[in-house]
Amino acid sequence: MRPREFDHDDVLRIAFDQFWRKGFRGTSLSDIARDAGVQRGSLYNAFGSKEALFLQAYRRYAADYLALLQKALGAGSLRNRLAAFFDLTIANFCSGSPPRGCPTTRGLMELGAAEGEGLDEEARQTFANLISHITTLVQDALSAGAERGEFKGNPEAAALHIITVTRGLAVLERAFGDEAQLRKIAAHTVDLVLDKANETVSRKQAR
Amino acid sequence: MRPREFDHDDVLRIAFDQFWRKGFRGTSLSDIARDAGVQRGSLYNAFGSKEALFLQAYRRYAADYLALLQKALGAGSLRNRLAAFFDLTIANFCSGSPPRGCPTTRGLMELGAAEGEGLDEEARQTFANLISHITTLVQDALSAGAERGEFKGNPEAAALHIITVTRGLAVLERAFGDEAQLRKIAAHTVDLVLDKANETVSRKQAR
DNA sequence: TTTTGTTTTTGACACGATGTCGAAAAATCA
DNA sequence: TGATTTTTCGACATCGTGTCAAAAACAAAA
Known part of the structure; x- marks a missing residue:
């Protein structure tokens, strides 16, 4: 056995x-x-x-990222949890210079329609998997919030909605690269989901 | 002058x-x-x-698509307009077999970080342009609805929110390929924006 | 220590895609 | 009919992926 000359994890x-x-x-x-x-x-x-190299590298990222999100979604009021969740999400998309965007969303769009071209079905499942896991985390936070009376909607539908918004943010980041705008949209989403949209709007219109 | 042997538009x-x-x-x-x-x-x-060929072809698509959306957003109650807007959007993403997804979102994710690789800045602006136009259309519909008392929020924020959701739907289509789920999310979004989320949830929980 | 064996490394190859260039071909105008 | 211009065609350079066989390096056995 000849030992490898490079470090697997470094690569x-x-x-x-x-x-x-x-x-x-x-x-x-x-x-x-x-x-x-x-x-x-x-x-x-x-x-x-x-592709195999990509998947190994991506799965590492996914596991680390999921752990961060779990932490963000696990403490404080529901409103603070959701805010922390969006903060982390946006910070992730806008990290690096120039901003690197969302690897999951980009990966999904690089899936190949034909054979051999681009990423394949296994990659699709890997991406979908991370999204599903995140959805579950958000839904759990909403359910917990519902029990404490901080939320009165349907946790499943709301979680899906929030995930959809995060995916949309990933796209808008590429289109406009305006982090402040992303934060506004996120804040508005939290308001909508927590059913405070009207008060917020009134405050904004008052100034 | 020798005439071209192929039809520009066909190509x-x-x-x-x-x-x-x-x-x-x-x-x-x-x-x-x-x-x-x-x-x-x-x-x-x-x-x-x-890239130039792509941009010409894409601009054609964008113009046609925008016209369709404008039509969908121009008749009926605000709720019906938004529903028609989402219907058209989802039908567009899921058209073809296998579904072709959203060319704008895909294009945005294919932008190259470095020089020469992938689509460039001009393409980014072209994509962002379509998204901006669509946002304006939605915002106009919301403003009109607000005057008629069908909507009491902030049209600008709500339009941005809706656009973000459509971008998110484009991503989820790639991840799960479940058109029915997309429609559910869209319906929920309309409910949220029109501030009927709670009633809807109650109905759903009642069955 | 020497030999054997296994795995990694290395470089060459085949293939396909992009983009450029010059020569041949074709159609219109004079 | 002939000249000119534009298109078309095919060859080339470059770069990327993926494969393969030979060389190299280490570990373990003799």
Whole structure:
């Protein structure tokens, strides 16, 4: 057995950084190999394919990100939990310079319609999986809030709505790159879901 | 002057059909050339570059789509207008087999972080432009509805919210491919915005 | 210590895509 | 009919992915 000359986790980190900034198709294995100081062939030997490397790197990210969200959604009033959730989400999209956007959303849009082109069905499930997990976290927070009387709607529908908004924010980030606008939309969403939209609007219209 | 042997508009239609189904990066000029019965070089001669061809084709789509939305948002009660708007949006995302998704959202996610890779700044503005136009249409409908007492919130904030949801629907379509779920989210959004969420929830919980 | 064996590394190859360029072909105008 | 202009065609350079076989490096057995 000849030992590997590079660190598996280092390469995953370096690879995901590139994938995040430039997307799956926009990142070449040559780029990653150069950055990691490894030969291209070694990457194929260690990971099998560009897609397999991406999935390993992405799953790492997904697990870490999910843990952060869980923490944000686990303390304080429901309103504060949702605010923290959106804060983290937007900070994630706008991190880096230039902002890197949302890897999940980008990945979903890079799915290939045909065979061989772009990411495939396994990737789709991996992305969908993270979204489902996040939805569950949000729904749990809403259910807990409902029991404490902080929320009187349908947790399932509201959670889906909130997730949809976060996905929309990921898209608007690419379109306008205006973090302040994203925060406004998020705040408005929290208001809507917690049924305080009207008071908020009145305050805004009063000034 | 020798006249062109192919129809400019035909090629645009054929090209956009491929771009829509397979994305910008997933579509090769060879594909388009084969489908259109034209040589690859002729496409470069007529359009300049793959990106220029995409932009021409996309702008056609955007103009047509915007006209449809305008029509949907221009008749009936505010609730019906918004419902028609979401119907059209979702039908657009789910059209084709397999569903083609949202070309705007996909395009935004295919923007290149670096130079030369993927779509560039001009494309970003083109996408952002369509989104802005649609936002204006929705906002106008909400303002009109507000005057007629069908809506009592802030039209600007509500329009932005609705647009964000449509972008989110485009992403969820890719993740889950469940048109019925998209319709549910859309209906819930209309309820939220028109401030009927609670009654609706009560009805749902009653059954 | 030497040998054997296994895995990694390395470089070359095949293939396909983009984009450019020059030569050939074709159609219109004079 | 002939000249000119534009299109078309095919070849080329470059870059990306993915595969393969040979070389290299280490571990363990003899």
